[in-house]
Amino acid sequence: MTAPSTPASAAASADRRLSLTTRILYGAGGAASAIKQRGLSTFLLLFYNQVIGLPPQMVSTAIMFALIFDAFVDPIVGQVSDNFRSRWGRRHPFMYIAALPVAIAFFLIWNPPEGWEHAQIFAYMLTCLLVIRLFDTFFELPSSALAPELAKNYDDRTSLIALRGFFGVAGGLGMTLLAYQVFLRENADGTGGVLAQEGYFSYALCAAILIFIIILASTAGTHKYIPELRKPPTRKITFIGMAREVAHTLNNRSFVVLTISGVFMSMSLGVKGGLELYFFLYFWELTQNQLSLLTVAGVIASVMGVSLAPKVAAKMGKRNGAISMFAGAVVALLGPIALRLIGWMPANGTDFLFWILFVDVIANGAMAMMTGVMLASMIADVVEDSEVKTGRRSEGLLFSFDNLFKKVVSGVGVFVSGAVLAFVSFPQSAVRGGVDEEVLRNMALIYLPTLLFFYAIAIGCLFMFKIDKAAHEENLRKLEETALKAQAERDAGPTGPASPPVTGA
Incomplete structure (x- = not known):
């Protein structure tokens, strides 16, 4: 069992308010992974x-x-970083x-x-992806x-x-x-754009430099x-013993329902990420200025x-707030495509259509952002719930296993998006406005019910999450009580209260 913090250190940690600079540098770390992820999901x-x-x-398979691969690396990195000892702590190396x-x-x-x-x-692309995924997980x-x-406070x-x-989101977008x-x-004259290879060199160079700087700055922050920060105990443990600890930690009802919800949500996001630019360019026929x-x-x-998420969570509770915002985001995401299929959307190329999509992107993005924030905070709340039950602090393991299933199924989602393009016979070197309407309609008819089904299961699972404020x-009270008891036992020593120190020769 991990030795708890002393009461003084526990109280200080619980009461500590991070400086604005630290909060900004820690938060900025999210931009590094988002720049990488947004680039891969949007353009790759x-x-x-x-x-x-x-x-x-071939692309979607890679x-x-x-x-x-990334999904199965996550729990290894999570478990190792939970138990890693160094003069720079568990995480920073x-x-x-x-x-x-x-x-x-x-x-x-x-390039x-x-x-x-x-x-x-294919092999070159896959190798680069494996390296990106591995070291992005390290950060x-x-x-x-x-x-x-x-931040221990709810x-x-x-x-x-x-x-x-x-x-x-801001970094990626x-x-x-x-x-x-x-x-x-x-x-x-229509040349250049996302379909011209020459622009990707400068894009990749700028993004790579930003990723490097942000990771170092956020870590140093x-x-x-x-x-x-917590220090893991010095101990020897067998592989079987570690496997038992992992199973014990993950056997948490609230964590399980969040994981199942995340599985179906991530599968949908994989499909959405793979096809989103195809819908914007060919289904809605938007220009790149409009995409900007x-x-x-x-x-x-x-x-x-980000402004509304803490307010909604405080007013409605994280679970109910996440459910409400999640449902709203799904309606905003799928609504315009469904309305187009029944002929209730303005024609492509009209300003009216664009501004409908503009408002819809704001609505979907804001509610999706609030949902993501509250779900991440709910995962963080499982940390103390698990520590009460197991006596171990396992943030890395919990976050990594949450990511494991999400990444596996999001990979399946991306594969599905490639299969959809092949199934509807989407043309190679397609031109905006030149794709057959039947191909686009078939793509939408597969896309809509698939995402709606997965999102419905994801939302339904959240009703079973039980950790409220x-x-x-x-x-937190139980953990502090345990820490006080452990400190009292250490002070008492093996034979009773500690004797005063002897001074002099």
């Missing part, structure tokens, strides 16, 4: 399919393999190590060698696992996670906006708190979401 399938010329099934490899691999994936066969390009998982220690941790979520307006800008404005709408949505505060 389109880039390797429409620009490089790989069949969509993405799926990389996500599944992994975070520092991640910066350079993930930045280099992200640059390389957008494949010329003249290679499809199989060679993102330990960094996320710091949140429950940095509402404070929602605010801290909301700030990290804001930087994540901001880099996407730069891609549309600067690096992958479409020229007046919490470095001074290392002495206050929708990216701005996403930033507005993230500001709204009162339960969390009771868990």
Whole structure:
């Protein structure tokens, strides 16, 4: 069992208010992974399919393999970082190590060698993806696992996670906006744009540099708190013993229902991420300037979401707030496509259509942001609930297993998106406005019911989450009581109260 903190240190940790600089630097860490993730989810399938010329099934298969690999790396990194001992604590060594490899691999994936066969390009792409996923886990998982220690208060941790979520969305969308307006800008004569390879070099270089700087700055921003963070006990444990501990930690009802909900949500997000740009370019026939404005709408949505999430969570509770916002986000996401299929949306190319989509992106993004913040904060609340039951502090393990299932099924979702494109016979080197309407309609008819089914299960699972504010505060009380008892036993020693120290010769 992990030795609890002393009462003094526990109280100090619980009462501590992080400085604004620390909160900003910690939160900014979310931008590094978001720049990487947003780039891969928005452009990678389109880039390797429409620009490089790989069949969509090959691209989506590589993405799926990389996500599944990443998913199984997560719990290993989580368990190791929970029990790692160094003068820089449990988490920070992994975070520092991640910066350079993930930045280099992200640059390389957008600059494949010329003249290679499809199989060679597939292997190159997959290798880059595996390196990106591995070292991004080295940073993102330990960094996320710091949140429950940095902010123990029920509402404070929602605010801290909301700030990290804001930087994540703003960073990812901001880099996407730069891609549309600067690096992958479409020229007046129709040349350039996301379908031209030459712009991806500058985009990749800028993104890689930002990822490197953000990881180092965010890690250094919490470095001074290392002495206050939990230290794992020195112990020897067998593989079987560790497996038992893992199983015991994960056997938490609230964690299980959050994981199941996340599985179905992530599968939907995998499908959505793979096909979103196809819908914008070919279903709605938006220009890149319009796509840039929708990216701005996403930033507005993230500001709204991060501002409102703590208020909604405080008023409704995290669970009920997440359920309500989740349902609203699904309606906003799927509503316009459903209305188009029944002929109730304005024609493509009209300003009225664009502004409907603009408002819809804000509504969907704000509610999705609030949902994500509250779900992450709910996972953080499981940490103390698990510690009460097991006696072990296992933030890394809990966050990693939550990510494991999400990444596996999101990989399946991306694979499904590639299969959908192949099933509807989506054309190679497609031109905006030149794709057959029947192909687009079939794509939408598969997309809508698939996402609606998965999202319905994800929302339904959340009703079984049981840790509210009162339960969390009771868990904190029990942990402090345990810490006080352990401190009293140490003070008493093996034979009774400690004797006063002897002075003099």
